[in-house]
Amino acid sequence: MTESNQLPNKVAATKSGGNNVMGLEFNSNKVFFDYSGLIPFFIFALIFILVPTISVVFFAFKGNFGEWTLENLRVALREEYLSSLIGSLRLGFFSAITGAFFGFFTAYAVSISGRKKLQRVVSTASGVFANTGGVPLAFFFIAAVGNYGLVTVNLNKIGIDIYSGSFTLFGFSGLVLVYLYFQIPLMVIVTYPAIEGLKNEWREAAVNLGASKFIFWKYIGVPLLVPAITGAFLLLFANAFAAYATANVLTSGTLPLLPVQIGSLVNGNVIADQTNVGMAMGLEMIIVVSIAMAGYIYLDRRTSKWRKK
């Protein structure tokens, strides 16, 4: 269940000096030639991800008549649209917290159980559930805890009404619940290597040196796991923040969320004052997710450094 590199297949190595192919050296052309094989890839990435992204950023600053303006951003941060940003930030946060909590302890429990079969099952299952698309997932939960879902109905029969409180599948609480379905597996996959890396030898050594469980965790366990967990949290946050499909199917515009708001702007709600507000909101999303992902990547690099054997 580790994504780290496997031991290389060592083949009898013939000693060859540098990029010496067929005994020929392409000196000045070498650099270009070396990179030329990547040209198709660069063109592909340029057209289908760089250009669209740059266009969003570009149009975020263009007004109704093509002039440069900050008006789009101003409107996007105005109360009614700001609520979408805040809603998505809240959703990202709570979804990440709950996913991280359950995911971490699941990973931890599986790791220390030592049962190989369980670990294989969890590994496979995590791969499957993390890949469960947003649309089918929404329908699974409608079937389970919707107004006439099986769980709802059966709990009603024994007198428990899950809708009596503030819970509703078609709102914030519902989304946090549904998102767990892919957040937990994601957390498991991302933190499992870190947990496994908490070598037993260290635990034994600490015990032998007279450390209590608490001391072990305080000085060894926690410091080593915290970067991994924090990084994973950021990843889960970005994931929930940017998610569209499930939110769209379940709330369809009734809950202020940034991606759904952008979607409904595209789908035809014409805003009288600024036509490029959607672009400004897209820019907001890019900024938030970039920050979160940058944090994750940094922390991931740090944790994998000491984890390599």
Add this chain to the structure above:
Amino acid sequence: MKKNLTGSTVSPKPGIGLNLVLILVFLFFLIPMFSAFLFSIQVGDGTYSIFAYTRMLQDPGLASSLWLSTRLAIMTIAIVLFLMVPTVTWLHIRAQKAKRLVEFITLLPLIIPPVVTALGILNSMPNFLLNSPYLLGFVYGVLTMPYTYRALDTGLNSIDVKTLVDASRGLGASWRQVLSTIIAPNIKSSIFGAIFLAVALVLGEFVVASLLLWSTLPSWMAIVGQADAEGAVAVSVLSLIFVWLLLMVMSLLDRKKKLQIKLGGI
């Protein structure tokens, strides 16, 4: 089981609390699937019938959206095989210095939310492209890049590419032979892994397809669900079964499972 110096085991076992968490999580994942299955075969007055399934299977929308999704999946597989594999191989053989840059580029689809990519595509692409479903195929090729690249990269890291290439070239093999008979078989499992991830993503992708007004399987499912909840649940169950079958096939073909993840909710 690790043993310490005195020979007794020290590694902790999960206590009651952790076991409880495991059971809770296990139930959490099972119940929605089970409910979905029951929901789709229940008629409402307590009887069971597979009518929802037969109704959906007869719906022309299912056939056409499935066909579109399949074509897009094939196109994405082609991109993996004919763009990603050569690119990553080239990267390992020839252009190691570009690794950082390429890796960063492959992370872009994760950093830029798909809804923003869809927005940008609507903005910047000419009409003739927007009117063709194959634009989606290219976008999917990009959206799958983080996962396909990682899978292929990990695979290539585990074999000593330079040595293999040098040895085979030294023995007179052409580039095509090197790629097809030396490199490819060694990273077969990675290629399969990459393809699996790509197909899973394509079959589940919703944002870009629905904003560009294409009826792929997921976007058609969402539309159906507005009018026919049981039918939509039935199709969801079918799609999950299909993903499982795919996964099973993949793992049968690949002993060394290096499963990766796709960020959910796309």
Add this chain to the structure above:
Amino acid sequence: MRISRRSGLLVSGIATALAASVMLAPVQAADSSTATSLADFGGLAGLEAKCKAEGQLNVIALPRDWANYGEVIDTFLRKYPGVNVDSQNPEGSSAQELAAVRQLKGSNRAPDVVDVGLAYAISGAAEGLFAPYKVATWEDIPTGAKEKNGLWFMDYGGVIAIGYDAKRVKVAPKSIKDLANPIYKNQVALNGNPTAANAALHGVIAASVAAAGADKGVKDISNGVNLIKSWKKAGTFLPVQASSATVANGQTPITLDWDYLQGKYAKSSTKVQWKKVVPSDAVIGGYYVQAINKTAPNPACARLWMEYLYSDQGQNLWLAGGARPIRLDAMQKKGTANKKYVADLPKLPAGAKVIFPTFDQQTKAKADLAKLWGKLN
């Protein structure tokens, strides 16, 4: 010498090809997309022939159980067997219809015709999305119900009614204000998102009038939003789009929707016992509007569809669906309206004054809703 002769041949070859293509080009296509009435086709037969040549009609957002559209489409198919009808995105909103027209421009998937709320029809016309066309029965459409050049024209309408499943809803609601009663927990739904869907928009307007009276209610939609907010607090409001499916499986036992749509909810399942009532505190009426896509991929069939819809046959089919067709008055005078269906139309509460929100009022309501609706949660 050689070169100039070759290029001369080339030029004349191209010229011939161009001339031939112009002559052989489907002249119908150019004509069809600018035709403004039957006269341009030389009569109905001419139009039918052109449509047969096109062989395709794209419609959008027409649920089969909405004002009997299913039968409308089926009858059209039977009448013109050579034409394939693609009914896209049946539960789509008015906003989505216009978005499809914009986004799919130039593609053969674009919708040929749209059936949208009044506000959307007017804004679409202003945007230049529609082509002018006057159907054969143009004179029967009241003056206020059509754009003078034929860019859009009303088709059918009704009033907002409360529908409910008598099996699940024990206490019958009589007015919109009743819907705040906590016994209707998680039961009340609109037909979609009011910022994008016409039916839902009028539902909120009805709530607004119920809350603040006819005058203030129509002018200030925040009254309606606040009322619905109170429903949310009481737990009665469901942010789910009501449809036959949600009624059938019990998700939305109470709907605030057009009266003719309550009929479809009634038919959705044998298990529901659907009743409808026009709310005592707000009678909001509205007509939907037809328009032809200016860049329709099948312009002839688009126009044939319109002629069909506005014929007695088409109008009676809508009448059968419980909606008031726009030519109803004229047809009753001529005696061509189906008397049974007329008798089945919902009765309005005695002395009720039907309020038809004007275009300006609707536009303002939409703009305000865009800001307020997101704050509902």
